[in-house]
Amino acid sequence: AQTVTQSQPEMSVQEAETVTLSCTYDTSESDYYLFWYKQPPSRQMILVIRQEAYKQQNATENRFSVNFQKAAKSFSLKISDSQLGDAAMYFCAYRSRGATNKLIFGTGTLLAVQP
Amino acid sequence: GAGVSQSPSNKVTEKGKDVELRCDPISGHTALYWYRQSLGQGLEFLIYFQGNSAPDKSGLPSDRFSAERTGGSVSTLTIQRTQQEDSAVYLCASSPETQGESSRNQPQHFGDGTRLSIL
Numbered sequence: 238a239q240t241v242t243q244s245q246p247e248m249s250v251q252e253a254e255t256v257t258l259s260c261t262y263d264t265s266e267s268d269y270y271l272f273w274y275k276q277p278p279s280r281q282m283i284l285v286i287r288q289e290a291y292k293q294q295n296a297t298e299n300r301f302s303v304n305f306q307k308a309a310k311s312f313s314l315k316i317s318d319s320q321l322g323d324a325a326m327y328f329c330a331y332r333s334r335g336a337t338n339k340l341i342f343g344t345g346t347l348l349a350v351q352p
Numbered sequence: 353g354a355g356v357s358q359s360p361s362n363k364v365t366e367k368g369k370d371v372e373l374r375c376d377p378i379s380g381h382t383a384l385y386w387y388r389q390s391l392g393q394g395l396e397f398l399i400y401f402q403g404n405s406a407p408d409k410s411g412l413p414s415d416r417f418s419a420e421r422t423g424g425s426v427s428t429l430t431i432q433r434t435q436q437e438d439s440a441v442y443l444c445a446s447s448p449e450t451q452g453e454s455s456r457n458q459p460q461h462f463g464d465g466t467r468l469s470i471l
Contacts, residue, residue, distance in 0.1 A: 241394075272459070280441060282395075282462035328394055338383060338449060339408070340460060342394035 243343035260329030270332040277325040356463035377446030441465040
């Protein structure tokens with residue numbers, strides 16, 4: 238069974254600085270999808286960025302980018318020019334290319350942004 | 353509506369009571385998921401509906417949990433004889449999935465969840 242691990246329960250960053258959130262996963266599959274979701278206090282999960290495992294190029298969405306290391310099974314999220322609105326819980330998630338479409342989540346990293 | 357709608361937003365009930373949680377997916381989305389988020393934990397998959405296919409119930413923690421989806425739209429998650437360990441936020445998500453590889457990359461759109469507290 239696949240597992241997702243986020244080893245940083247909490248992180249803090251100064252406004253305008255860069256922060257990297259770590260995520261590792263375990264799978265025997267060669268093709269899959271990886272996602273980062275953001276959960277503010279409103280509880281709604283918001284998709285930040287996604288990566289297809291068969292694509293070598295790292296995904297980028299404005300100030301958000303990933304460092305996808307397939308051999309190391311690592312999928313870190315980099316937030317550049319951090320803003321106060323980035324403060325939230327961030328979840329890394331894995332999705333199989335098999336029969337089921339369920340997401341497997343890590344336990345999350347709580348990001349604080351200091352003014 | 354514009355997004356996934358869940359009701360109630362908060363529910364407090366006594367141990368042993370039954371509860372029903374409702375999810376209205378985004379119009380046209382064929383796939384619907386239920387997840388549970390316990391305090392300090394990530395999201396745990398519960399059940400998945402896709403069109404007219406048999407649901408994937410592999411994540412339901414016990415036979416006290418059940419869910420149905422009527423007419424391919426609204427879904428209800430029912431918890432019978434609630435226990436204190438059922439206290440959590442229950443999140444619903446929908447996705448415009450169809451069969452085939454292109455569906456795997458479709459993001460899931462989440463509602464705001466129902467916070468369930470069992471006294």
